[in-house]
Amino acid sequence: MEARHNKSKQRQAILDVLCASKEHPSAEMIFSALKPDYPSLSLGTVYRNLSFFQQQGLAVSVANVDGNMRYDACTAPHPHLLCRNCRRVTDLVLPDTVSSLYDEAERLWGCKVESYSLTFTGLCPRCREEEPSFL
Amino acid sequence: MEARHNKSKQRQAILDVLCASKEHPSAEMIFSALKPDYPSLSLGTVYRNLSFFQQQGLAVSVANVDGNMRYDACTAPHPHLLCRNCRRVTDLVLPDTVSSLYDEAERLWGCKVESYSLTFTGLCPRCREEEPSFL
DNA sequence: CATAAAAACGAGAATTATTCGCAAAAATAA
């Protein structure tokens, strides 16, 4: 009588792809990655499960790139770099000066900060060296 | 023979609304604000001009809230608070610890950072006091 | 001012990422 969540092949596969990926994939990217092994998989199922994972705290949406939402199984807030050339989203491990601003925001403005989304824009290392004209 | 940009009534009005607003309005919000004074204004014109302003460096898109892009005439990167309750986007004036990370990102990762988008999520002061249950 | 060229507008169609509805299939419980 209780609501138990099933572990369907598809759901597990979608989560596996998301967890294994470092590219912060979109629903479409996950779908394309799985389609060969799950020919009957539908894009709607990918979206449905991404929503489910977010509700469960197993995933977050990290950025909307050119109209496509990107997802991450690493749910702790952390900064990203969006390359203005190749449009890749990569993690940027940096000293975390942002969460120290939570208290400051509360003290100065009286708001309660619970999370953050920080996306740097620029050129990733690869594009920077491959395309000197972008410097 | 040269490409000069016209100053139409609509274009100026859209920019005026955006500059005067502190609520980081969406295209639809700008449209609604102007519709009474410009009954013939079309939503497409608002979108067209928002794109134009971004190209000209007169505006930026600051966040996508529930599927609606929000715009700001203040183009220098600065942090925002998105209230999880009322969905308002407000400016948070805080010590700028973020742009100091540009150099760090370049040193550690070899990327060239040019801008950033930082959105805190939480409760704005108003929702926080009006709704103790949200604490 | 008159007129021609360029730019911008309004209306509505098109695009597209995402969501929804529903019947069938799979997973779970008994």
Place this chain on the structure above:
DNA sequence: TTATTTTTGCGAATAATTCTCGTTTTTATG
């Protein structure tokens, strides 16, 4: 196994944004 619940796949629906195109407005120039 059988009944119940959850999930899937498919396709239709939704909705923000973009595009097309004929008309209007603005600007440049004689």
